[in-house]
Amino acid sequence: MTDLPAAARRPAENAVPTRPKRAVIIGAGFGGLSLGIRLQSLGLDTVIVERLDGPGGRGYQKRTPDGYVFDMGPTVITVPHFLEELFRLERGQPALDGPDFPDDVRGAERVKTGDSGGPRTRDYVQLRPILPFYRIVFDDGTYFDYDGDPENTRRQIGELAPQDLAGYERFHKDAQAIFERGFLELGYTHFGDVGTMLRVVPDLLKLDAVRTLFSFTSKYFQSDKLRQVFSFETLLVGGNPLSVPAIYAMIHFVEKTWGVHYAMGGTGALVRALERKYRELGGEVRYGAGVQGITVTDEWGRPVTRPVGPRVARGVTLESGEELPADLVISNGDWANTYLKRVPAAARLVNNDLRVKAARQSMSLLVIYFGFRDDGRPLNLQHHNILLGPRYEALLREIFGDKTLGRDFSQYLHVPTLTDPSLAPPGHHAAYTLIPVPNAASGLDWTVEGPKLVDRVYAYLDERGIIPGLRDRLTHSEYVTPDYFAGTLDSHLGNAFGPEPLLVQSAFFRPHNRSEDVRNLYLVGAGAQPGAGTPAVMMSAKMTARLIAEDLHLSLK
Template identity: 80%
Template sequence: MTSALPRPAPSPYARRKTALVIGAGFGGLALGIRLQSLGFDTTILERLDGPGGRAYQKRTPDGYVFDMGPTVLTVPHFIEELFALERDRAGLDAPDYPPEVLSGERVKEGVSGGPHTSRYVTLVPILPFYRIVFHDGTYFDYDGDPESTRRQIAELAPGDLAGYERFHADAEAIFRRGFLELGYTHFGDVPTMLRVVPDLLKLDAVRTLFSFTSKYFQSDKLRQVFSFETLLVGGNPLSVPAIYAMIHFVEKTWGIHYAMGGTGALVRGLVQKFEELGGAIRYGAGVDEVLVDGNLPGKRTARGVRLESGEELRADLVASNGDWANTYLKRVRPSARLVNSDLRVKAASESMSLLVVYFGFRGGDDLPLKHHNILLGPRYEALLSEIFGTKRLGEDFSQYLHVPTLTDPALAPAGHHAAYTLVPVPHNGSGIDWDVEGPKLAEAALADIERRGLIPGLRERLTHFEFITPDYFAGTLDSYLGNAFGPEPRLVQSAFFRPHNRSEDLHNFYLVGAGAQPGAGTPSVMMSAKMTARLIAEDFGIHADIRR
């Protein structure tokens, strides 16, 4: 892969610079807020009728509110930092992490939203983080508390207590190096990557996560407990590098949180903040093409976009929060792409997709469930190999069952619950006909929940039922092959090998969000926005003291 384009020397300018951001997902909104704080006049272009992207929120005529995507919020100080930004005051040299974390102290339990966040949205902590329900009906409540974890391990697999202590120490070392020290590193060139390889090898962070976890635990159940989390960011535990063990410590350090009103309430807060800073959002404004000036390699520059309506908009920079593959394949002409060619983009391995069932049911106090529930099927490794490898639907499945009305009853009519259950499935490279298989799998998912006794009498209590398949991701969200999380976070698609936030093909063209560095998941997407903002500040000579 070639190195980044040589950047022209910044020059003073009299007028305010302008920016266009494609997509009003978390990444687009976070970058828009940061661009306003850098002094740009920023417009976000969203093809849907409202903000959120994958985090779009659906309100039904019968009174239910469903978050259609992300529901797990962590690292609340990332959110606080966005809400604290001011117009024309970049704040890029502010500490990336609170002093108490860098000093080794654990953040106080129960602290969610800071003073700026609380002006826009109410965040509350969720405990336990997850209830992990095994196929035999036993469960493990993970809450990040070492004593609670040790007690449950002693009940489930007492021979693995010593292994847990070693895992805990080694995962913390990976977290401190991989997240606290390297989390905001943009791997834009080979030397930057090579400098960290010795540390990753020393930490044993390049072997697969499941293999890493298996060093410490003999129990199959505990191997699943301490490796499943990467599925929530589109990663296969059998192939993601063990650096993702840091997720365990990210959650343990800052907890898991919920935005009252749903994740959509956080999206609305970010929209409000962006507009208060002077930014503008246009809905129903799908982008057809990135406009490029110049014909010679190294001289091509993004100058604006053409909308699907035919309208052309000019700007000093363009950034895409859209799907990485379709951004290049559909919106940048092939002759303007040497590095991100059709061949390279199509050769990348895309993450899995999802079938998600949104349902409402008459409530009650008989639910042996928590806010977040992981329902593991009878197979783990074999099932993952089918989803990510052979890309076929197996005869069984696992689910993530989200019941937010246990925390926030306002999301459903009185006396009812709103829930969704998410089933990992292959992306559309599988050739699966979802018009045929979607309804069958959606019905099977609810039947499995009822069979396990998790929502007794679910079929009789059901009052709302709908679902989405990979076709929704491919069509409505314009995601290549219907992937749900961007490029699969394998070792060969991480760090330098993951799409770069500063385009190698076009000057003044940038990426942000799940498809760019560092990767998928709400905290990573917010980190991505800060990384991209720092690159823009550097390229435009706006901010002299940029932390690297």
């Protein structure tokens, strides 16, 4: 067994320096790799164990025998200075104490698109700004190109719903205030106790940030289309616009302040860059190394038999049976399954079965990865496209509340070969389209429903002229359903984004990055604070690194 934590020992004066602390991180997704870089910079010795055969987790990249490259998960990169922070770190120079945001971001009026990644980032990966951020296509065929530029936004609102121009000015002002308080000032706050939460409640009430996002948006816009334009983004982090708190209006400003970016070679290229940086700092990664359980004992190394008294994480046991001792264990895996499957029930007082199973999980996804011939007809599409169906509120209620498949659907269509032709064979496009669907609590049989929904989606894209003649031009087709998230990614109920970001599952009420149950056990990633989405996951890594440094009495400089 490993030694007791540093805080529990009192080394003698002039004692020989102890060895670096050893940390095991479960999962090589964005959160695990970002935290691994930060722990190596803190001077720890870190090993990441990953169940899959390569890095990325939800951001895994697949290469097909016929020459296509598909990012399996996230494709939207924002806040590039978060990446620059990671690529600048060096062993013994954790840089956790400095300002979290540049000084020039308050009051930003125009999106910044000039420098897509700092000098250290460019040593590892090429980021390219994407404009517009999204093309939002309505069911009647009209569309709104959202690029974060207020003047262009005003022009399009004037054409689409001129009665809402004044409302947009008020929305812009109020969303900016939420962004400055909720993201710039509170973004890195770890809500580990009730007092921290209570201190910010008055500000959130003053900003009207606790009502639902869709209700908040509806205050400013009469047009149903504009209500959709300024509320849909939470679906990209697993949130229902009808139920997430209005503090998520800050996403609008996060994107317009720093832009939306694409990593050339796909998100997989960014994942590989993070892995390279981690290895350069001395970190170890082991693939095909799923974790069976987290070893927990009492303070004296004895088995835990009841959820009271000292409980200490001592390492992990792999599915192969191999035991990896460690001083710290951090899970970048699914929050619910980390506790339900990998931490003994006798060691869980706060994150017990009742609490974990009662938490509402985000929706799931059906994602179709396809390749098609470029037959010379221009595609009236952008890199990122949001294709909205005829119903908005009713469809959201079916997905999140009723957990049923509706007669229609909305989708996010990603066509990266419009920016990066290298992801497909010459003369072809690679694309994926993502359809929000209920998680596994629905009881739907995806072996039956999956093929039927895929056929409906292809028919829609073809017959509506989104990609004319698609079914005849298809050269590659595969898809994943909630079964993939539940099985391959080991997400409880097949959720795609962790706990649903409701008001009662945010801040203090969201899973804590420092386990309340087991000393030396931490969480990072979409299931922890602050939440899902690539910028939030990188923020989560910095928050968890700060907690670890605090607990080990390490310098943040």
